[in-house]
Every structure is written in C-alpha cells, then in structure tokens.
Amino acid sequence: MDLSSANLEDLMNLKVTSVSKRQQQLARTAAAVFVISAEDIRRSGATNLPDVLRMAPGVDVQQIDANAWAISVRGFNERYSNKVLVLIDGRTVYTPTFSGVYWDQIDMPLENIERIEVIRGPGSTVWGANAVNGVINILTKNSKATKGGLVKAGAGTDMAQSVAQYGGEIGGSANYRVFAKGLYTGNSQNQDGSAAYDRWSRMQAGFRSDWDLTAHDSLTVAGNLFSNGARQTQFQELLPAPFLTPYGQPVGATGGDVLSRWDHRSDSGTETSIQASYDWYRRSDLAGPEVERTFDVDFQNHVTAGSSHEVVWGLGYRVSDSGVAPGYWIGLKPAFQTEALYSAFLQDEIRLSDSVWLTLGSKIEHNSFTGFEWEPGVRLVWNPEGTRHAIWLAASKAIRQPSRVDAAVQFTTPALPIGNNILQGYVFSGNPQLKAETMFDYEAGYRRQFSKTVSLDLSTFLSFYRNLETADPGALEIIPGQSITVIQTIQYQNHAKAVDYGGEVSLDWKASRRWRIQPGYSYLHATIRNVPGTNGTPAANISQMFPQNILQIRSQVNLTRRMEFDQSLYYTARLPGSAIPGDPRLDVRLARRLGESTEVSVTGQNLARPRSMEYGTSFGVLGTYAERSIYGQITWRF
Amino acid sequence: MAILIQGSGARWRWGWLAAILLAMHAPVRAQVDEYQVKAAFLYNFAKFVDWPAQSFRTPDEPIEVCVLSSNPFGSSLEQVIRGKTAAGRPLSARKVADAPSLNSCHILFVAAEDVKKFRALAPKLRGAPLLTVGEASDFISAGGIVNFKIENGKVRFEINVEAAEQGQLRISSKLLSLAEVVRQP
Numbered sequence: 028m029d030l031s032s033a034n035l036e037d038l039m040n041l042k043v044t045s046v047s048k049r050q051q052q053l054a055r056t057a058a059a060v061f062v063i064s065a066e067d068i069r070r071s072g073a074t075n076l077p078d079v080l081r082m083a084p085g086v087d088v089q090q091i092d093a094n095a096w097a098i099s100v101r102g103f104n105e106r107y108s109n110k111v112l113v114l115i116d117g118r119t120v121y122t123p124t125f126s127g128v129y130w131d132q133i134d135m136p137l138e139n140i141e142r143i144e145v146i147r148g149p150g151s152t153v154w155g156a157n158a159v160n161g162v163i164n165i166l167t168k169n170s171k172a173t174k175g176g177l178v179k180a181g182a183g184t185d186m187a188q189s190v191a192q193y194g195g196e197i198g199g200s201a202n203y204r205v206f207a208k209g210l211y212t213g214n215s216q217n218q219d220g221s222a223a224y225d226r227w228s229r230m231q232a233g234f235r236s237d238w239d240l241t242a243h244d245s246l247t248v249a250g251n252l253f254s255n256g257a258r259q260t261q262f263q264e265l266l267p268a269p270f271l272t273p274y275g276q277p278v279g280a281t282g283g284d285v286l287s288r289w290d291h292r293s294d295s296g297t298e299t300s301i302q303a304s305y306d307w308y309r310r311s312d313l314a315g316p317e318v319e320r321t322f323d324v325d326f327q328n329h330v331t332a333g334s335s336h337e338v339v340w341g342l343g344y345r346v347s348d349s350g351v352a353p354g355y356w357i358g359l360k361p362a363f364q365t366e367a368l369y370s371a372f373l374q375d376e377i378r379l380s381d382s383v384w385l386t387l388g389s390k391i392e393h394n395s396f397t398g399f400e401w402e403p404g405v406r407l408v409w410n411p412e413g414t415r416h417a418i419w420l421a422a423s424k425a426i427r428q429p430s431r432v433d434a435a436v437q438f439t440t441p442a443l444p445i446g447n448n449i450l451q452g453y454v455f456s457g458n459p460q461l462k463a464e465t466m467f468d469y470e471a472g473y474r475r476q477f478s479k480t481v482s483l484d485l486s487t488f489l490s491f492y493r494n495l496e497t498a499d500p501g502a503l504e505i506i507p508g509q510s511i512t513v514i515q516t517i518q519y520q521n522h523a524k525a526v527d528y529g530g531e532v533s534l535d536w537k538a539s540r541r542w543r544i545q546p547g548y549s550y551l552h553a554t555i556r557n558v559p560g561t562n563g564t565p566a567a568n569i570s571q572m573f574p575q576n577i578l579q580i581r582s583q584v585n586l587t588r589r590m591e592f593d594q595s596l597y598y599t600a601r602l603p604g605s606a607i608p609g610d611p612r613l614d615v616r617l618a619r620r621l622g623e624s625t626e627v628s629v630t631g632q633n634l635a636r637p638r639s640m641e642y643g644t645s646f647g648v649l650g651t652y653a654e655r656s657i658y659g660q661i662t663w664r665f
Numbered sequence: 666m667a668i669l670i671q672g673s674g675a676r677w678r679w680g681w682l683a684a685i686l687l688a689m690h691a692p693v694r695a696q697v698d699e700y701q702v703k704a705a706f707l708y709n710f711a712k713f714v715d716w717p718a719q720s721f722r723t724p725d726e727p728i729e730v731c732v733l734s735s736n737p738f739g740s741s742l743e744q745v746i747r748g749k750t751a752a753g754r755p756l757s758a759r760k761v762a763d764a765p766s767l768n769s770c771h772i773l774f775v776a777a778e779d780v781k782k783f784r785a786l787a788p789k790l791r792g793a794p795l796l797t798v799g800e801a802s803d804f805i806s807a808g809g810i811v812n813f814k815i816e817n818g819k820v821r822f823e824i825n826v827e828a829a830e831q832g833q834l835r836i837s838s839k840l841l842s843l844a845e846v847v848r849q850p
Contacts, residue, residue, distance in 0.1 A: 030697065030705040031745040035843055038709065039819060041702050171803045196806075200784060242785035292781075540817075 055384060057406035057419035058150075059085070059472055059486035059531060063143040065168070070583050070593045072616035072630035074181065074188055074658075075210065076134050080163065081597055082581065083145040084547030085531040087574045089599070089642035092651040093212045094227035094257040094278070096130045097642045100147050100161030101488065102527060102553050102573040106645035110427055110464075112150065112158035115165045116249065118286050118304045119157075122319055123347040123366065126157055126430035131255055132280055132308060134229060136190045136208045138177065138662075141168040147531060148488055149468050151425035152388040152404035153339070155370050159425040159466050160490075167249070170194055170202040170237045176665040177206075183630075183658020186212045203236040216638055216652040217260075223651040224275040227257040245290045252283040259312075260649035265438075265453045267445045273649055282308025298329040315355030318363075321347040335378040339388075343370040349431055359435040360457075366395035366431075382411040396429040397463045415476035422470075426463040433496060433519055434459045448510040455498070458519040467491045480537040487530035494521035495555070497563030522561040527553045541585040549577045553602065570604035571643060589620040596635075607643045607650075611635040626662045631655070702820050703800070703813060704741040707772060710796060710811065711751040715835040716771055720794040727757040731770035733786075734779045736760055764789050775809065777801040783809070794832045805849055810834070825849050 030038075053060060061083045073079045077096040081088045087104045089097045099108040109126040112119060113133070120133050143165050150162035179190040188211070194204030210229045214222040233251035240246055255278075262273040284306040291299045307320040327341040350363030374388030389403035404423035410416075435457045442452035472486035501516035533547035553573045557563060577599045584592040593616045600609035613635040618628035633639060633655050643650035711728050728751055730742065746756040761767055764786055773795055775783045780801040787808035790797065799805075800813040810828045814821045823845040829836050 030701055031708065031747075031749060033705055035706075035709050035713075035840070038702055038705055039821070039843060041697055041819065171806070174806075199788075239781055239784055242782045245781070 054415070054417055054474065054476075055408050055410040057384070057386060057408040057421055057472075059147040059470065059484075059488075061085070061145045061147070061484070061533065063145065065138070065141060068137050068140055068143075070591060070616065070618075071581075071595065072593065072614060072628065072632070073137065074186060076137070076165075077130050078614075078632075079137060079140075079143065080145070081579070082595070083143070083163075084533040084579060085147045085549040085577065086145060086161070086163070087577060087599065090653055091642045091645050091648055092223060092225040092259060093215045093653075094131045094225060094255075095259065095645075095648050097645055098128070098130060099572075100145075100163075101490070101529065102551055103160060104572050104574070104642075106648060109157065109430065110159040111161040111163060112154050113163045113165070114154075116167055116247075116286060117164075117288070117302055117325070118284065118306070118323065119154075119345075120306070121157055122308075123321065123349050123431055124317060124319060124351075125432045126427065129280070129308075129310070131227065131229065131257065132253065132282060132310075134208070134210065134231065134253075135165075135167070135233070135251070136179075136192065136206050136231075138179070138190070139167050139173060139192075139204070139206065139235075141166045141172070147486065148421070148470050149402075149404065149423045149425035149466065151402035152390055152423060153341075153372055153374060155343075155372070155390045155392050155402065156368070156394065156400065156426055156428040156463070159427050159464070167235060169247075170204045170235050173204045174202065177662070178665075179660065179662045181658055181660030183656055185215075185632075185654065185656035186210070186658060188660075197236070197238075200240075201236060201238040203234060205232075205234045207232040214258075216654055217649075218652070223649070224258045224260045225649075225651055227255070229253060229255045243292050243294075247288045247290075248286070250283065250285040253281065255280040260651070261647045262649065263440065264647050265440050265455070267443055267451060270443050276312075278310070278312050280308055280310040280312075282306070282310075296331050298327075300327050301325070302327075315352040315358070317349070317351045319347065319349040321345065337376040337378075338374070339376075340373040341371065344368070345370075356438065356440070358437045359431055360437045361435065364431065364435070368395070368428075369393045382409055384408050384410070392428075394428045396434055396459075396461065400426050400428065400463055402426060417474045419472045419474075420470070421468075423468050425466045425468060428463050429461040429496075433457055433461050436519075442512045442514065444510070450510050450512040452512065452514050453517060454504075454514055455517045456519075461496065461519055462494045462521045464492065464494050464496060464521070466493075482535045483532070484534075485530065485532045487528075489528045490526070492523075492525040492527070495523035495525055496520070497522040497557065497561065499561060499563030520561065520563055522558045522563045523555055524558065525553060525555040527551065543583045545581045547577075547579045549574075551575055570602040571607060571645075573602045574599045575602050576600045576609075591616070591618045593618075599641075607640060610639040610641065612639065612641075624664045627660070628662075629657065629659050631657045698741070699815070699820065700738045701741045701745075703774075704738050704745040706813070706820065706822070707742065707774060707798065708745050708749060708751070708756065710798065710840070711746075711756060711772060713837040713840040714796055715752070715837075716796075717794050717833040720771065721754070725754060727755045728752075728771045729769050730756060730758045730772045730774070731761045731767065732758070732774045733761055733776070734782060735776045737776045738774075767795070770795055772796045772798060775799040775801075775804065780804055780807055783807055792831050794834060796829075796832070796834055805847060811844075821845065823847050 063082050068079050077088050080086050087099050097104045097106050100111050103110050107125045107127040113128045121128050146162040150158035173194040177192040181188050190208045192206035196202050208231045212227045214226045217223045231253040235249035238246040257278040259276050259278050260273045261276045286304040288302040303324045305322050310317045323345040325343045329339045332338055345368040348365045351359045353362045370392040372390040376386045379385055386406040391401045393399050402424050406421040408419040438455040440453045442450035445451045468490045470488045474484050476482040497520050498517050499520045501518055504514040506512040529551035531549040536544045579597045581595045586592050595614045597612040614632045616630040620626050633653050638652040638654045640650050640652045742758050777800050784807040797809045798811045799809040804812045805825050810825055812823045825847050827848050827850050
C-alpha cells in the first residue's frame with residue numbers, strides 16, 4: 028500500500044489513527060482525570076448539571092429533593108459539601124458563605140458545554156483552597172462552535188424544559204451566541220406517597236462572545252442571569268422531638284455573572300491570560316435573605332523554558348462581600364463582611380528524560396480567616412515514548428479555608444419544654460479562631476491504552492485529614508425560674524481527624540463500531556476519629572456522607588446510522604450504618620435523527636425502581652423520593 | 666523559511682517498504698497515520714485542481730505545497746510528492762511562516778492549531794490563486810477553501826466552491842463529487 032500512488036477513492040476508505048495533542052497531554056497527566064465530552068452529555072439524556080456529573084467515575088452525585096443535591100468526590104458528601112472545587116470556564120463558583128456550591132444556581136444549557144474535566148484528588152497546587160478532594164472544571168464552547176440557531180423543547184412526567192439559542196458572526200473575526208433556558212421540575216414524593224413540597228422552576232439567559240483580536244490574541248466575554256423559584260420541606264433539626272415538624276419553605280434565588288478573559292499566545296509558545304469575573308446572587312433559603320458578591324481577577328503565564336521545563340505561574344485576587352440579613356433565626360455575626368483572598372502559584376513540569384516528567388509546585392494564599400496557607404505538591408509520571416501506558420505518583424497538601432458560616436454563624440433556638448418545668452434551647456455559634464482543614468494526600472495511578480478500542484484508568488489514594496471541623500457541645504447554661512431553662516451551647520472546633528483510602532477504576536471499551544461500554548467502580552474506606560478528650564460531632568451523619576462502593580456502567584449503541592440507544596446504570600452503597608440503602612438507578616435513552624438538523628429522543632430516568640431516595644435528609648432539608656419518569660425531547664438546529 | 670524535509674530518500678524508501686511488508690503480514694489490517702493520508706490527499710488535490718496560467722512563470726515551474734508554521738506531517742509530505750508530477754509539473758514542499766513567503770505557493774496547508782494565524786492572513790489572500798487546505802471546524806469560515814474532517818476514522822473533506830472561484834481555481838468534478846460541497850461567500 029504505497030500511499031503516494033493511492034487514488035482518491037482508496038484514500039477515502041482508509042482508516043486513520045489520530046492522537047490529538049490534548050490526548051497526549053492527558054496520557055502523561057500525573058493525576059486521576061476523567062473527561063466528560065459533549066457527546067457523552069448529549070447521549071446521557073440528562074437535563075441538569077448534577078445528572079451529567081454522575082457519568083464521571085468516583086463522583087458521588089445524590090439527589091436530596093427535586094432541587095437540591097449532595098455532590099462530592101471521595102467522601103464528605105452532603106448538601107453543603109465543601110471539599111470539591113467547581114469552576115465554570117475557570118471561574119470558581121463556590122459560595123464564600125459556606126464554601127460549597129448551590130447546584131440549582133449554576134445550571135446551564137447543556138449543549139453549550141465543550142467538556143467537563145473532573146480531577147479526583149487534590150488540585151490545590153494550582154487551584155488553591157477548597158480543591159481538596161477534587162476539581163470539577165466545566166468548559167463551555169467557543170461561540171465559533173455554536174453558530175446558527177438551536178431550539179430544544181422537552182416534556183415528561185416529571186419535568187419540562189426549553190432552550191433557545193442563536194449564534195453568529197460579528198464582523199470577520201468575532202462570534203457570539205445568546206441563549207435562554209427554562210426548566211421546570213415537578214414535586215417528587217414523600218415517604219407516605221403524597222406529593223412532596225419541592226418543585227423547582229428556573230429561567231436563565233446568557234451570552235458568550237469570542238473575538239480574535241490578532242493572530243496572537245483572543246478575547247472572551249460571557250455573562251448569565253438567572254432566577255430560581257423553588258420549594259423545600261425543611262425542619263429544625265435541633266428542636267426537641269414534638270417540635271420537629273417539617274414545614275414548607277419557598278426558596279428563591281436571583282443572580283448573575285460576567286466574565287472576561289484575554290488570551291495571548293506568542294510565536295515562541297508562551298501563553299498568557301488575564302481573567303476577571305464578577306458574580307452575585309441573592310437567595311432566601313434556610314435563613315433570611317442571603318447576598319453575595321464576588322470579584323475575581325486571575326493572571327496566568329505559561330512558559331516553555333529550554334527543552335525540559337514547562338513553567339506555569341499565576342497570581343490571583345478574589346474579594347467577596349457576603350452576608351445574611353439580621354433578625355432571622357440563623358444569622359451571621361457580623362451580618363455582612365468583606366473578605367479578600369490573595370494567591371500566587373508556581374508549577375514547573377520538568378522533563379527528566381524522554382519518558383519521565385516531574386512536576387513540582389505550590390500555591391501560596393492569604394485569606395481573611397487563617398492568614399497564610401501554602402499547598403505544595405509533587406507529581407511524577409513515567410510514560411515511555413511510543414508506548415500507550417503511564418504510571419504516576421503524587422503527594423500533595425491541600426486545605427479548606429473556613430467559610431463565613433464556619434466563623435460567624437449565630438443560631439439560637441427558642442427554649443421549648445422537654446419535660447415538666449424544664450425548657451431547653453440551643454445556642455450554636457461559629458468560631459472565628461477556626462483553623463483550615465488540612466489534608467496530606469498520596470496517590471498512585473496507572474493508565475493504559477490496550478488497543479484502539481480498550482483503555483483502562485486506575486487510581487488509588489491514601490489521605491490524612493486533620494483539623495476537620497466538628498460541632499462541640501460547650502457549657503450548659505442553667506437559668507433558674509418557675510421553670511428551669513437549660514441552654515446548650517455548641518461551637519465549631521477543629522476536633523476531628525480522618526484517614527481515608529480507596530481507589531477508582533474505569534474502562535472504556537469500544538466493543539464494536541456501534542457499541543461503546545464504559546464501566547467504572549470506586550471504593551472508599553473512611554475512618555473519622557475525634558481528637559482524644561473531645562466529644563464533638565464530626566458531622567451530622569457520617570456513614571451517609573461516605574459512599575463505600577459506587578458502580579456504574581454506561582453503554583452507547585448506534586442502532587442504525589440515525590438511531591441511538593443509550594443506557595446508564597448507577598449503584599451507590601454507603602458506609603455501614605447509613606440510613607439510605609443502596610439503590611440502583613437506571614436511565615435509558617432512545618434517539619433518532621431526522622435529516623441533518625433535528626433530533627428526537629425519549630429518555631426514561633430512575634427506571635430501576637418505582638421510586639427511590641438517593642441521599643435522604645441533609646441540613647434540615649427533607650429528603651424525598653424521586654419517581655420513575657419518562658420524557659420526550661426535540662432538538663432542532665438551523 | 667525552512668526547507669520542509671531534507672534527507673536520504675533511499676534509506677527511507679527501504680524503511681517504508683519494510684513497513685509495508687510488515688503491515689501485510691500483520692493479522693489486523695494496519696491503520697495509517699492521519700497525516701500520511703492527508704499528505705497523499707494534498708498530492709491528489711494538485712492533480713485535480715487547475716491553477717490560472719498566470720500563477721506559473723514557466724511551463725515546468727513546480728507546484729509548491731506550503732505548510733503554515735507547525736508541520737504535522739513529519740516527513741510524510743516529502744515522501745509522497747517526491748518524484749511525482751501533476752499536469753506535467755513537479756511538486757515541491759516547504760514550510761512558510763508569514764504572508765510575503767506565501768507568494769509562490771500554490772497549495773497552503775494550515776494545521777488545526779494555526780487557524781488563528783490563518784484568519785489573520787486570510788484578507789491578504791482573498792482572490793489569490795492559492796488552494797488553502799485546513800483541518801479545523803472553523804477553517805472554511807476563516808476563508809479557507811478545502812477542509813479535512815475525520816468521520817468514523819476516515820478522512821473526508823469539504824470544499825467551499827465560492828472561495829475557490831474567487832481564486833480562479835478550477836476544481837475537477839471528480840474531486841467535487843467526493844467532497845462535501847459548501848457555498849460560503
């Protein structure tokens with residue numbers, strides 16, 4: 028087969044191999060990375076971001092009610108999970124109020140996602156505080172890739188959604204898209220089968236524009252606005268039994284963000300970027316109206332120094348203004364506060380030989396709560412040239428800085444009768460002296476491409492946590508009178524330690540031209556202990572927070588050139604003692620393309636059981652049962 | 666302006682032959698590197714495209730195949746075109762970095778990572794008898810004429826006939842019949 032004399036027809040029938048630069052980089056990444064592609068998202072049939080994240084092995088996604096989720100990596104999963112850093116186009120979206128994510132606030136049209144990079148384990152050396160157990164980096168498509176119109180409408184037994192989008196060119200060198208998404212999710216079910224009080228509706232509009240300023244410079248400007256209206260069934264967990272009655276609570280949120288990024292790439296390959304973003308929201312939830320405004324600016328520079336050094340360094344400044352209006356039963360003291368985070372990082376990827384790379388780096392930060400923190404890391408990867416396998420090792424330190432709630436929450440329950448002439452009340456308070464939660468983490472991994480159709484990814488970890496946050500009971504305050512009033516004080520302390528180990532394995536198998544199967548499994552073993560002499564609760568429900576076994580199998584079948592049939596099966600079993608039994612979840616999608624521009628699909632979700640509770644109650648939000656559901660959807664591009 | 670490939674042809678040809686023999690004995694049909702195939706396509710494009718007479722100074726002036734900035738071909742392009750002719754003209758390959766050095770090129774290949782650079786050059790190239798060939802989803806919209814795509818592991822290409830007409834390039838109907846034809850002014 029001499030290609031130089033092959034004719035056009037022969038050439039067109041030739042199968043080729045292509046390895047992108049990105050794949051090559053991924054092959055020698057010394058970290059547990061999984062990438063969810065745009066195609067995976069489309070074929071998952073998911074209608075919201077949390078359901079998309081289920082696809083990444085090791086990510087524990089659990090629905091609490093129709094509009095709240097617990098999402099984490101390698102444990103510590105609850106509604107206010109705070110050890111995973113979530114970014115959208117490099118903009119961190121955790122709220123400084125509790126250093127977790129309001130998942131209902133960051134949903135987006137899923138067809139605009141280019142890919143989601145999920146890193147299990149610490150990403151602190153580059154990303155800094157809160158990238159303790161993982162990093163979820165959501166990257167949206169360049170507006171060049173979304174030209175033309177898109178209309179999507181779907182409805183089913185449990186939800187309805189619509190997306191409208193249009194993209195085009197501005198002049199010769201710039202593109203834009205504008206979009207709007209509406210999403211409605213109906214009430215799920217209570218234990219007794221009655222309709223839960225947890226429906227959710229959301230409206231969102233946004234834009235992104237990308238400008239090629241010169242051959243070396245590009246500029247991106249993007250923004251979003253949203254308005255959420257939801258309901259939740261909540262209850263006051265600290266109240267004595269007869270007063271522990273659930274009540275319906277409307278939850279509303281409005282907010283938005285703008286982001287601007289300038290990228291410069293020189294002829295010599297040096298890449299420089301400056302990104303600035305502003306993000307705000309106003310939310311009424313557990314407490315009174317909560318407001319948050321964050322301004323963030325980041326500078327990053329990537330230089331290739333000589334033949335063996337790839338240096339990335341950066342500077343960052345983030346200022347947030349957050350608070351809860353005073354006068355409600357949960358408050359912050361002070362009610363409003365501005366805090367600043369200054370950061371710098373330096374990382375050098377050193378090519379020790381043609382097959383061994385060593386990465387050294389550290390982030391140094393200064394935050395308003397604990398002052399200076401540094402998060403060093405070292406990573407080593409062995410990827411012999413010309414082979415398709417790699418072994419990597421890593422050791423890192425990561426921290427979670429205290430949030431506003433940790434340092435300043437004030438929560439006083441009324442004194443209520445618990446017996447004859449005895450009243451009991453609680454005063455729960457934050458601790459401004461809290462230290463950062465710290466983790467020392469050791470990882471090892473193996474990656475192998477057995478053939479063009481089979482690849483394997485294996486990672487293991489051993490993590491030591493210290494200064495984990497606990498809620499410690501303090502002095503009893505007894506107020507004598509006609510009835511005796513007992514006030515129990517509780518304060519946050521750093522009085523727990525943990526040792527976790529486990530691993531994740533995933534396989535990608537293109538069984539035939541038409542069938543792709545991706546099984547994944549993750550195991551976690553966690554031991555949490557109080558510091559001797561203390562009796563605080565490390566967290567409300569420890570066993571519930573740690574998935575011991577997560578199993579998933581995804582399968583994508585091309586029935587014909589135009590028909591797709593996709594299934595996902597997920598199973599999570601928690602640590603012994605959890606109130607939530609392991610429940611399988613099965614999602615199935617059948618789709619057909621009509622012509623070049625239209626796709627029709629039917630998706631069934633939660634098919635394994637008539638109904639299932641995934642997580643249960645978390646932080647005063649009543650866990651509800653998601654019912655088996657089915658929905659149809661049509662997507663039209665023009 | 667670097668010369669794309671230099672080197673010992675004979676040794677390579679024997680290596681190539683050995684590789685082919687090995688491939689023939691391999692149980693599974695060997696797959697070929699994407700850029701070997703793309704290089705062979707470029708040679709075929711030279712055969713199935715007519716340039717206006719004024720784009721050559723002499724009857725035996727070679728058809729110059731230029732590669733912008735990054736060269737993903739390695740030595741494949743040189744391998745394919747060495748000793749070949751199209752419409753009686755020999756072919757030559759070279760790497761180019763900027764607009765002035767594009768003057769004598771007949772075919773210009775733009776790798777995916779160089780689309781931005783091409784976008785900046787495109788206004789100067791408008792109407793020039795230069796067959797621009799790319800491999801990025803936005804290459805046609807950047808002003809390119811032929812664009813490679815990979816579909817089901819096979820190389821496919823689209824041709825923007827409007828852009829070809831502007832450059833007075835005549836593309837044979839055979840080539841058009843195999844291409845996905847787009848019209849984008």
